[in-house]
Amino acid sequence: MIYFDNAATSWPKPPGVAEAMMHFLNEIGANPGRAAHRRAVEAGRIVYEAREAVCELFHAPDPLRVVFGKNVTEALNLALRGLLRAGDHVVTSSMEHNSMMRPLRALERQPEPCSGGVEVTVVGCSPQGVLDPADVEAAIRPNTRLVALNHASNVVGTLLPVAEVGAICRQRDLLLLVDAAQTGGAYPIDVQADRIDLLAFTGHKSLGGPMGTGGLIVGRRVDETQLEPLVRGGTGSRSEHEVQPDFLPDMCESGTSNVVGLAGLGAGVRWVLERGVETIRAHEVALAQRLIHGLSRIDGVTPSGTLDPELQTATVSFNVAHLAPSEVGLRLDDEYGIMCRVGLHCAPTAHRTIGTFPGGTVRFGLSAFNTPDEVESALAAVGELAQETR
């Protein structure tokens, strides 16, 4: 069995993740921030240590500016719906996932008095998924408030030039929101050096955590008193007040947190820190190199993207001539035990950009735990399918 669906969710998880979750469930189990007994404090410490680990990995300014939530989608919704007001203009790219595009399209349409009536410009990328920072700059208007980009495409893995755009945003006094779903834990990110004001991350991909974990890093240029929480309720703080607290992270973390998940996320991120993002990145570049090179040599197989592993993550999309992606996916699973994802990958605009809409592609999403041997086996399988249909 070969698991190549890591761009959807990573598997296996790093050693220690399941153990940390079991430890919390079996030995701690209390609600953090709601009582002061030893196990409640211990639960609080587990959550805090996960905050610290995320803060360290992304070079965030303060662990208390790491807001936890259930995934990157929720984090993007918090940033977009929380900060944008009627009349604001947002610049985004044509390589976005629906987690970015759908909240933006909803804000575009939403009438007053909601925070809608937002204007959106989608900057086109090349058929390889490459974004030119100059095109972002050219799209800026007097009412532009935010630039919102994914760090790497979930379809073809192409990296977007977030640091270059970050520099532009600082010059023009705009905020930069980055969706790091595909890069967090797999590619170095320094929110301060890259000038990222809001970093949305998910726990269950390259950070090695379980599903149901993620969050938003809120940089110091963001005035949190202007950030509308998605949800309001109990936080364990300011309990005498009936209005929501106005400080991070509590203001955006109402209700009991997914502490069992965050225990796992903390362990996952610690593993990433111990292994080193640079080491993980080098491993994935080597795998992607092998995969792209191998696919390019098979007659009838067309890989998408830049075809340069240095310019992308270890997620590679391709098509096999005369065979629908769904058929390729089914046969890879049934006949070869290779698990991958086919279709549009929740990113129709990205597929339009690279020219694979509406058919989609076959996507191999590799991780730190995949091996060169697995890549070779998959290449042999794709080679057989391609040969049959020629």
Add this chain to the structure above:
Amino acid sequence: MRPGEHAVILLYSTSHAIRAEKVLQNAGIPSKMIPVPRHLSSNCGVCVRIEQVYKEAARQALEEVGVEMDGVHDI
């Protein structure tokens, strides 16, 4: 202000309290997280107890890293 007499540092949330405890630990100031004495505040469930002799050093250490305090009280 004799050794053994305590003060508590109130903070805005449990996360802030855990952060404060870590900062104090790094500064070599002994501390313990305890429930907030009822007469002081209902702000957050826990606060950080220190010895009164460390009050100024603790305040400085926390201000240095930007941990906001909701008050420091002798108990």
